[in-house]
Amino acid sequence: MSVCGAARCRGAVRSILQQNRAVCSHTSGSAVEGIREKLQAFSGGSVELQKQRDSGVALLTLNNPARMNAFSGSMMLELEQRVRELETWTEGKAVIVQGAAGTFCSGSDLNAVRAIANPHDGMKMCEFMQNTLTRLLRLPLISVALVEGRALGGGAELTTACDFRLMTSDGVIQFVHKHMGLVPGWGGAARLVRIVGSQNALKLLSGAKKVDPDFGKQMGLVDEVLHCSSGEGNALAHAEQWLSPFIKGPAPVIQAVKRVVVSGRELPLAEALQTERSVFGTVWGGPANLKALALKPKHK
Ligand SMILES: CC[C@@H](C(=O)O)C(=O)SCCNC(=O)CCNC(=O)[C@H](O)C(C)(C)COP(=O)(O)OP(=O)(O)OC[C@H]1O[C@@H](n2cnc3c(N)ncnc32)[C@H](O)[C@@H]1OP(=O)(O)O
Numbered sequence: 434m435s436v437c438g439a440a441r442c443r444g445a446v447r448s449i450l451q452q453n454r455a456v457c458s459h460t461s462g463s464a465v466e467g468i469r470e471k472l473q474a475f476s477g478g479s480v481e482l483q484k485q486r487d488s489g490v491a492l493l494t495l496n497n498p499a500r501m502n503a504f505s506g507s508m509m510l511e512l513e514q515r516v517r518e519l520e521t522w523t524e525g526k527a528v529i530v531q532g533a534a535g536t537f538c539s540g541s542d543l544n545a546v547r548a549i550a551n552p553h554d555g556m557k558m559c560e561f562m563q564n565t566l567t568r569l570l571r572l573p574l575i576s577v578a579l580v581e582g583r584a585l586g587g588g589a590e591l592t593t594a595c596d597f598r599l600m601t602s603d604g605v606i607q608f609v610h611k612h613m614g615l616v617p618g619w620g621g622a623a624r625l626v627r628i629v630g631s632q633n634a635l636k637l638l639s640g641a642k643k644v645d646p647d648f649g650k651q652m653g654l655v656d657e658v659l660h661c662s663s664g665e666g667n668a669l670a671h672a673e674q675w676l677s678p679f680i681k682g683p684a685p686v687i688q689a690v691k692r693v694v695v696s697g698r699e700l701p702l703a704e705a706l707q708t709e710r711s712v713f714g715t716v717w718g719g720p721a722n723l724k725a726l727a728l729k730p731k732h733k
Pocket residue numbers: 499500501503539540541542543544546583585586587588609610613615616617618619
């Protein structure tokens with residue numbers, strides 16, 4: 434890569450990291466440190482990360498089956514740690530978010546919710562999870578929520594923090610917040626409006642409607658209905674097959690594609706164009722570009 438190309442590369446990465454730093458600063462400030470100790474006190478379950486180096490696809494698994502994969506406090510902290518690991522995975526191309534034992538996620542652990550129900554701690558937990566899910570969506574990886582079984586409350590919000598949602602034939606996404614006298618707090622409402630539009634978002638939230646695969650596909654919340662049921666054990670293979678055409682090619686190019694889409698999705702046009710130019714500069718004349726040019730490509 435030429436010298437100016439390298440400079441552009443540094444500029445591009447810097448501009449994208451600045452976006453994230455604004456979000457990350459909330460999770461590292463002293464204000465959030467306080468909630469970390471409180472969340473750690475509510476242990477149970479785990480959030481596991483398996484980075485498959487050969488395929489460049491990571492598996493992020495919520496593992497708390499005794500509680501339908503509900504987020505304990507320690508799982509919220511682990512999720513942030515896993516997202517932090519993925520932010521620097523240079524060989525990565527995609528991440529599949531899934532739940533253990535054939536179900537996705539039942540939201541916050543209600544035992545933890547009851548214990549931190551005071552407004553101050555509730556707000557800090559909300560801010561912590563909102564920032565973590567924002568960083569998940571902004572990862573330079575194509576992200577897929579694999580919804581087997583149920584995605585309820587915060588679990589439904591987690592699905593919106595992925596680029597795509599794949600669902601098994603018996604899957605359900607349900608924003609149950611209204612039934613709890615709540616609204617989404619982890620960013621699920623803002624992202625849902627951007628996915629399905631404000632009128633559909635209003636129906637799903639005000640009606641706490643159960644979204645089955647057909648309804649979800651029709652509404653644009655579900656990107657693919659997998660031909661398998663929850664718990665059969667083959668949903669992940671179906672998801673990886675669906676994902677495969679989108680991750681063909683070198684990781685730097687796949688990551689650059691996601692970066693320009695994130696900026697187009699989130700930034701005002703002028704800034705998005707600036708970021709696009711910067712990211713373009715990181716791949717123009719790069720190894721993949723030069724290799725393709727040498728092959729005299731024919732896109733039949
Ligand atoms: C920002 C949103 C966020 C927040 O406000 O903090 C939230 O997400 S709040 C939580 C929203 N989620 C819920 O309200 C779901 C509550 N659970 C259910 O509706 C049902 O459990 C189910 C998910 C529909 C499954 O029903 P079923 O198949 O009948 O199984 P069980 O109900 O017997 O559940 C098995 C087992 O799991 C425990 N469980 C399930 N969900 C949670 C949860 N969110 N927190 C804690 N524990 C949960 C359930 O209690 C059972 O355990 P045992 O009673 O010990 O058997």
